[in-house]
Amino acid sequence: MEKEIFNFFTGLVEKISGISYGAGKEYLVKSRLNELALTLGYKDIKELYSVVKTRLTPQLLTQIVDALTTNETYFFRDQHPFEALKNHIFPELFKLKEKEKKISIWSAACSTGQEPYSIAMLLVEYFSNYLKTYRISILATDISPTAIKKAKEGVYNQIEVNRGLPVTFLVKYFKQQGANWKIDDKIKRMVRFEIMNLLEAGKKIREKFDLIFCRYVLIYFSNETKKKVLSDIWRLLNPGGYLFLGSTEIPAITFPDMERKILGKTICYRKKL
Numbered sequence: 001m002e003k004e005i006f007n008f009f010t011g012l013v014e015k016i017s018g019i020s021y022g023a024g025k026e027y028l029v030k031s032r033l034n035e036l037a038l039t040l041g042y043k044d045i046k047e048l049y050s051v052v053k054t055r056l057t058p059q060l061l062t063q064i065v066d067a068l069t070t071n072e073t074y075f076f077r078d079q080h081p082f083e084a085l086k087n088h089i090f091p092e093l094f095k096l097k098e099k100e101k102k103i104s105i106w107s108a109a110c111s112t113g114q115e116p117y118s119i120a121m122l123l124v125e126y127f128s129n130y131l132k133t134y135r136i137s138i139l140a141t142d143i144s145p146t147a148i149k150k151a152k153e154g155v156y157n158q159i160e161v162n163r164g165l166p167v168t169f170l171v172k173y174f175k176q177q178g179a180n181w182k183i184d185d186k187i188k189r190m191v192r193f194e195i196m197n198l199l200e201a202g203k204k205i206r207e208k209f210d211l212i213f214c215r216y217v218l219i220y221f222s223n224e225t226k227k228k229v230l231s232d233i234w235r236l237l238n239p240g241g242y243l244f245l246g247s248t249e250i251p252a253i254t255f256p257d258m259e260r261k262i263l264g265k266t267i268c269y270r271k272k273l
């Protein structure tokens, strides 16, 4: 791909989403944008480039950003964070919120929904007694409209349900729909999905959370963007609340009220009370 085209598209996408495509990613960018060009009825990426240069509509910009997101995810990803939720964090949060009786959760960059649905299933499976009296709010956001559409539908194919989801949960919380599996309405209703850019979340989100999952998204950002997003997210966490990053990620910035916690086999970050 001509360097000029690569630089143009990657510059545009980084400005909007923070996703930084360095050298070596030319093939990936080219194949994804070629696919988008064909879907939109253009000959190839070069034709898409000339269209974008002359009349870039907000809708086309969204489609370009969407095409360059990586939506890899699966149910109960990495397993250990969910064990920590079950064994340490939810028991602690239910106690901490005994008076208020409300727990707010945010799955930031939720992709196609497996992460927030895993949290919801875990709550129903192990904490159903508390759910009778506590209000649980789960907000799940992502910049990708395609991912959010699929998340809202809650329909997964056989390969997707074979990744990370215990068979007992599949039987209990999904219904077969042809060759696919549809998540139970009860679980679906627990999660609120919204298209949202993490770069704007600090300004847009008004509520605060007791638990934030922001996993495997900051890895795509520059160091400067990681620090900005992490600062915004940290401000949205309630005292006593927990933040999870991906298991290989370390915070690009730390805060005086940030405690690093090892819970079982996972690491997370707690905001001091």
Ligand SMILES: C[S@@+](CC[C@H](N)C(=O)[O-])C[C@H]1O[C@@H](n2cnc3c(N)ncnc32)[C@H](O)[C@@H]1O
Pocket: 016, 017, 018, 019, 069, 070, 071, 072, 073, 074, 077, 108, 109, 110, 111, 112, 115, 141, 142, 143, 144, 147, 196, 197, 198, 199, 214, 215, 216, 217, 220
């Ligand atoms: C690799 S997936 C991770 C999904 C999930 N958190 C997990 O750990 O399985 C990364 C997600 O981040 C989203 N993303 C990338 N940049 C974003 C941004 N600026 N705002 C919101 N979501 C973003 C992508 O659309 C993608 O769905």
